[in-house]
Amino acid sequence: MSAAPSAAPLLQALEVRKSFGATQALKGVDFELRAGEVHALLGPNGAGKSTLVKVIAGALRPDAGRLLLGGEELGRIGPAAAHAAGIETMLQQTALIPDLSVAENIALGRRGGRGGFVDWRAQRRDGAAALAALGLDLRLEQPVGELSIADQRAVELARALSRRCRVLILDEPTATLGAREARVLLEQVRRTAAEGVGVVYVSHHLDEVLEVADRATVVRDGRVVEVMELRRDGVQARDLVRAMIGREVEVAQPPALAGGGAIALEAQSVTVGRRLQEVSLTLRRGEIVGLFGAVGAGQSTLARVLSGQTRPSAGSVAVDGRPLRVRTPRGALRRGVALVPEDRLRSGLVPAFDVAENIQLSARALGRGVLARRRLPEARRWVADLGIHPADPTVAVSALSGGNQQKVVFAKTVASGGRVLVLEEPTAGVDVGAKQEIRALVGRLAGDGAAVAIVSTEPEEVLAMCHRIVVLRKGSVVAELPREAATRQTLTELATGAEAER
Numbered sequence: 285m286s287a288a289p290s291a292a293p294l295l296q297a298l299e300v301r302k303s304f305g306a307t308q309a310l311k312g313v314d315f316e317l318r319a320g321e322v323h324a325l326l327g328p329n330g331a332g333k334s335t336l337v338k339v340i341a342g343a344l345r346p347d348a349g350r351l352l353l354g355g356e357e358l359g360r361i362g363p364a365a366a367h368a369a370g371i372e373t374m375l376q377q378t379a380l381i382p383d384l385s386v387a388e389n390i391a392l393g394r395r396g397g398r399g400g401f402v403d404w405r406a407q408r409r410d411g412a413a414a415l416a417a418l419g420l421d422l423r424l425e426q427p428v429g430e431l432s433i434a435d436q437r438a439v440e441l442a443r444a445l446s447r448r449c450r451v452l453i454l455d456e457p458t459a460t461l462g463a464r465e466a467r468v469l470l471e472q473v474r475r476t477a478a479e480g481v482g483v484v485y486v487s488h489h490l491d492e493v494l495e496v497a498d499r500a501t502v503v504r505d506g507r508v509v510e511v512m513e514l515r516r517d518g519v520q521a522r523d524l525v526r527a528m529i530g531r532e533v534e535v536a537q538p539p540a541l542a543g544g545g546a547i548a549l550e551a552q553s554v555t556v557g558r559r560l561q562e563v564s565l566t567l568r569r570g571e572i573v574g575l576f577g578a579v580g581a582g583q584s585t586l587a588r589v590l591s592g593q594t595r596p597s598a599g600s601v602a603v604d605g606r607p608l609r610v611r612t613p614r615g616a617l618r619r620g621v622a623l624v625p626e627d628r629l630r631s632g633l634v635p636a637f638d639v640a641e642n643i644q645l646s647a648r649a650l651g652r653g654v655l656a657r658r659r660l661p662e663a664r665r666w667v668a669d670l671g672i673h674p675a676d677p678t679v680a681v682s683a684l685s686g687g688n689q690q691k692v693v694f695a696k697t698v699a700s701g702g703r704v705l706v707l708e709e710p711t712a713g714v715d716v717g718a719k720q721e722i723r724a725l726v727g728r729l730a731g732d733g734a735a736v737a738i739v740s741t742e743p744e745e746v747l748a749m750c751h752r753i754v755v756l757r758k759g760s761v762v763a764e765l766p767r768e769a770a771t772r773q774t775l776t777e778l779a780t781g782a783e784a785e786r
């Protein structure tokens with residue numbers, strides 16, 4: 285059943301309003317999704333994208349407005365009813381059961397046959413059909429826990445298809461994937477839409493959006509500012525940026541190297557079990573070094589070793605010439621080493637505390653906090669520098685959108701006064717405007733003498749920020765190159781070993 289995008293709306297949201305206390309997250313939003321289309325939802329951090337998809341998925345009750353599915357009023361439904369109506373959400377973390385097989389996971393959550401009996405044969409047939417529709421060649425008996433993250437995502441798509449899902453909501457679905465796997469997933473998303481599903485695609489990755497989506501609705505400050513046709517010739521990322529933030533954003537260039545600073549950090553023959561083998565590396569003051577690799581290549585383990593949070597099984601790390609023998613983030617901070625981890629939940633944000641308190645947390649733990657009366661002005665500076673929204677440091681962090689929480693994590697770590705900064709995916713989930721602000725700030729910190737390591741699976745991230753790029757594959761360093769010698773292509777080839785295979 286291959287369907288071209290049809291013009292009649294499959295899902296309509298009309299005049300949807302939603303407030304949280306004084307914050308009006310949605311100020312009367314109209315949104316329309318057609319069967320068979322991939323429809324991107326774009327906007328800066330805090331624009332209201334997550335709020336809108338939660339309303340559509342029945343997870344949040346709107347204050348006003350209507351939802352229609354196939355022309356019929358959905359009313360005020362909860363998550364279970366939305367699901368039963370054919371509206372599914374794929375979360376950033378997979379929602380599969382690792383011990384169950386591919387077939388069982390695909391069948392999961394489906395109603396049994398008549399009389400409650402599960403018709404296993406029919407389910408296997410459906411499962412196989414869904415996998416085939418996505419172009420997947422997986423064994424139905426294989427436990428899902430043995431699959432790569434990329435294949436697990438694909439099984440989730442197959443599950444949505446086999447459930448006859450009508451609306452599928454994807455929120456940053458490639459977040460945990462490397463570049464090559466992300467492309468495969470985008471193709472599978474297209475195939476899902478080709479089966480007649482309406483796909484809502486929320487992402488800050490504009491190149492992915494241009495590749496996968498037919499249309500985009502751009503939201504800013506709780507309102508729709510534009511609905512764009514993306515399949516027309518000549519639509520480029522910068523057109524999306526202009527619609528999202530109302531101005532053009534310059535492409536960041538790495539800052540000029542401050543000159544051969546002293547060695548701040550030195551790793552020698554670091555090995556961690558089978559995850560990292562004999563990695564040696566130096567970081568100089570004033571220098572920004574990229575640690576680039578595909579997901580699982582070892583760069584996250586290296587980040588934890590460099591920041592003193594994982595002890596290597598062999599080899600050593602020295603900071604300012606002295607061995608780094610710490611185990612906790614606080615211990616590392618005492619030695620001036622700070623890690624901004626990718627996972628905000630592990631990064632010690634206290635949701636109930638306000639933005640200013642969170643920014644001060646690490647510094648205070650070290651006895652370096654600013655005086656109480658200077659706390660707010662200091663926090664206001666961060667809020668302005670990074671464009672944290674809402675621009676009020678007394679708001680609880682739990683009330684911030686995901687991207688804005690990421691900015692607070694960043695501010696908190698940098699405010700702790702670290703001189704060696706290990707930043708994991710520092711701009712993941714933040715909008716294009718804030719990306720440039722964070723990149724500019726990292727450049728200033730290096731200019732002031734900090735040594736910075738940027739850990740990323742995204743070529744753009746290291747190309748935009750770093751003076752030098754170290755490429756890892758399967759736990760080893762396979763190349764080290766100056767920024768001028770690196771391109772997206774060379775980095776991807778080195779990281780995947782594609783070059784070696786040719």
Ligand SMILES: Nc1ncnc2c1ncn2[C@@H]1O[C@H](COP(=O)(O)OP(=O)(O)OP(=O)(O)O)[C@@H](O)[C@H]1O
Nearest residue numbers: 304309329330331332333334335683684685686687
């Ligand atoms: N549970 C909540 N309590 C209070 N305010 C909230 C809550 N959830 C969202 N908000 C506020 O509503 C606004 C919209 O947030 P939303 O999460 O929808 O933004 P978003 O566009 O998804 O952002 P991001 O790109 O950062 O994920 C923001 O100002 C946010 O701070």
